[in-house]
Amino acid sequence: MAHIQLNRPKELNALNLELMGELRDALKQLDADDQVRAIVLSGNEKAFAAGADIKQMAGKTAIDMYNIDQFSTWDTIKKIKKPIIAAVSGFALGGGCELTMLCDMIVASETARFGQPEIKLGVIPGAGGTQRLTRAVGKALAMEMVLTGRFITAQEAHQAGLINRIVPTELFLSEAIKLAAEVAAMSPIAIKMAKEAVLKAFDSTLEEGLHFERKNFYLLFASDDQKEGMQAFMEKRTPDFKGR
Numbered sequence: 432m433a434h435i436q437l438n439r440p441k442e443l444n445a446l447n448l449e450l451m452g453e454l455r456d457a458l459k460q461l462d463a464d465d466q467v468r469a470i471v472l473s474g475n476e477k478a479f480a481a482g483a484d485i486k487q488m489a490g491k492t493a494i495d496m497y498n499i500d501q502f503s504t505w506d507t508i509k510k511i512k513k514p515i516i517a518a519v520s521g522f523a524l525g526g527g528c529e530l531t532m533l534c535d536m537i538v539a540s541e542t543a544r545f546g547q548p549e550i551k552l553g554v555i556p557g558a559g560g561t562q563r564l565t566r567a568v569g570k571a572l573a574m575e576m577v578l579t580g581r582f583i584t585a586q587e588a589h590q591a592g593l594i595n596r597i598v599p600t601e602l603f604l605s606e607a608i609k610l611a612a613e614v615a616a617m618s619p620i621a622i623k624m625a626k627e628a629v630l631k632a633f634d635s636t637l638e639e640g641l642h643f644e645r646k647n648f649y650l651l652f653a654s655d656d657q658k659e660g661m662q663a664f665m666e667k668r669t670p671d672f673k674g675r
């Protein structure tokens with residue numbers, strides 16, 4: 432299990448290009464490290480991240496934005512195979528909310544606030560806020576959040592299915608780590624294929640998704656972990672998964 436903390440506290444972890452580049456590099460490194468089976472991504476108690484860095488973006492032209500191509504970083508993060516659990520307290524706004532949705536599960540503190548306030552800046556979400564949010568919470572709430580910029584509470588986010596659980600603020604990180612440890616005890620190869628298959632549901636038809644799931648299911652019978660998992664069940668012991 433590894434933990435990455437976004438660390439620009441004075442700016443409420445506003446996601447500037449440097450931070451996003453460092454985050455991408457850290458995630459790629461952890462994805463390649465056999466010792467790591469799950470990743471926790473957090474901010475601090477006051478903010479997960481208050482969005483893209485408005486001060487860095489404000490003076491840019493459309494051509495600057497095109498040339499900077501910041502979303503290639505997001506595309507790389509999307510391809511991380513290991514599960515990423517967002518530990519969220521305080522603000523998760525704009526790109527910060529979108530970053531939590533790029534993660535695989537979200538553990539939130541009672542004080543977490545999720546929002547897509549880009550509309551108040553004269554723009555719209557650019558990293559999935561109109562797409563992943565709508566798939567997660569449905570049209571009514573997504574439309575309201577995107578058109579008014581209203582922040583929703585952890586409670587609303589939980590009711591709407593955006594997050595996995597709400598925990599007391601002082602526990603937001605430790606509970607996320609606990610969840611990551613639970614995942615990390617499973618077969619790492621099965622976990623990666625499971626993540627891949629669940630994500631497939633978002634950009635395929637049901638038939639294609641079922642086909643993909645079935646192929647991954649069959650493929651796992653080529654792993655030592657499948658033999659170990661089923662053997663351990665029959666021997667009534669805890670499996671020792673190796674990720675092969």
Ligand code: HXC
Pocket residue numbers: 441442443445446481482483484485486522524525526527529548549552556557558
């Ligand atoms: C740059 C930011 C920032 C941001 C906060 N800060 N959010 N700087 N970009 N997104 C800075 C403030 O300027 C201030 O620094 C310091 O952090 C503390 O913020 P305050 O506003 O003083 O705190 P508070 O009054 O508690 O209000 C918190 C807040 C507010 C409600 C979160 O800061 C806010 O509305 N922030 C912007 C949220 C937002 O619009 N996000 C979407 C961004 S666009 P100084 O030095 O000035 O005191 C986006 C597009 C995504 O994300 C596209 C894909 C990447």
